[in-house]
């Protein structure tokens with residue numbers, strides 16, 4: 072073996088760590104960072120207003136949730152007799168118990184918001200284009216996993232809110248034809264929410280979902296790197312994009328964002344404890360019995376349509392979201408918010424149409440429109456299901472065509488308008504469900 076071979080062998084396999092402790096720690100930290108990031112990143116990718124740090128914030132929240140979740144497991148007892156008292160004990164007797172629970176609760180709710188906003192950012196900048204379709208789909212599954220985490224965690228305190236939100240939520244499943252009831256029975260371990268359901272939800276929450284989340288997140292990050300980093304506007308021929316080293320340029324932004332987020336969450340958790348209502352009472356549903364807040368848009372739809380149609384509509388929207396990379400293949404507008412100046416105008420119009428139309432439709436349907444009474448000869452599945460569903464889908468198609476013809480938008484820009492309409496619509500339905508639904512789910516004013 073020549074001297075050269077020996078030194079290469081040494082470099083590869085006998086890495087000699089720096090002598091002093093600080094340099095050694097720095098070497099390990101840098102190594103970890105450079106497993107996640109490339110060594111250099113394009114300068115425009117560092118702009119805070121491009122990503123708003125939403126992917127990183129979501130990742131930080133996921134880590135915080137795992138840490139606080141493991142701590143909570145030391146005290147939580149997943150039995151119908153002891154779950155509620157174990158939470159009460161944690162809140163009042165265990166040092167920092169209330170703080171850890173509040174951190175877990177608020178991080179979980181915030182993660183639904185930040186992962187959703189991250190999806191919106193990725194869509195609006197065309198981050199699903201140029202070879203990133205697979206990561207877009209992985210992201211969608213991640214969002215579903217985040218919602219499943221929240222949903223299964225909701226039951227664990229075994230208070231009135233938990234019991235009835237899960238009862239309402241799982242009862243929706245029974246409207247899914249063929250497999251719905253079987254899936255609901257499998258999840259609940261029987262026909263209703265009881266000990267088997269609590270045990271199943273706990274197992275899914277602390278074992279199944281974390282494993283899926285960690286695997287998917289790892290793949291998601293690896294894929295961002297593999298796809299050449301985050302999306303960028305295509306550079307003009309001959310243009311050279313400045314590239315900066317990840318350490319310190321990117322890492323200092325990430326650390327600052329994580330520090331601000333964690334400090335903010337701590338402060339919030341200190342002053343706003345996680346809610347805990349009275350012990351679950353299967354005999355006395357609260358009025359109104361609402362689902363968890365992120366399902367209130369869906370619950371609102373159920374007030375207007377046959378349950379099958381109300382489930383089919385979000386199912387179709389989800390399928391359309393999966394298909395987005397295949398529906399919008401124009402690659403020269405990647406990396407620009409709303410695609411173009413026309414796209415920006417269409418997005419604004421989409422938002423305005425949603426704000427004007429959706430509350431109006433909710434009010435009209437609540438007080439005046441009654442399809443089953445108008446069409447008494449038809450089964451409600453058609454009069455109150457198929458007809459409103461087709462009208463909604465027809466309305467969305469009409470909106471797309473309107474953007475294409477009146478506003479001279481190309482396919483990509485018209486899709487932005489439709490996406491903004493659907494997203495603002497979902498947010499509005501959720502807000503109506505949270506603030507404007509009172510006893511018997513009737514429309515009320517919150518003030």
Ligand code: HEM
Nearest residue numbers: 122126127129130186190198206207210211213214301302
């Ligand atoms: C737990 C949830 C999630 C985490 C922790 C996460 C994390 C990240 C991170 C750290 C990045 C790098 C850029 C950035 O910060 O924006 C990223 C990029 C990306 N994410 Fe996510 N993500 C999540 C959910 C989603 C969802 C719901 C979608 C969309 C359906 C999605 C699709 C993508 C795509 C396509 C990219 C590449 C974007 C680009 O190149 O501009 N992710 N994600």
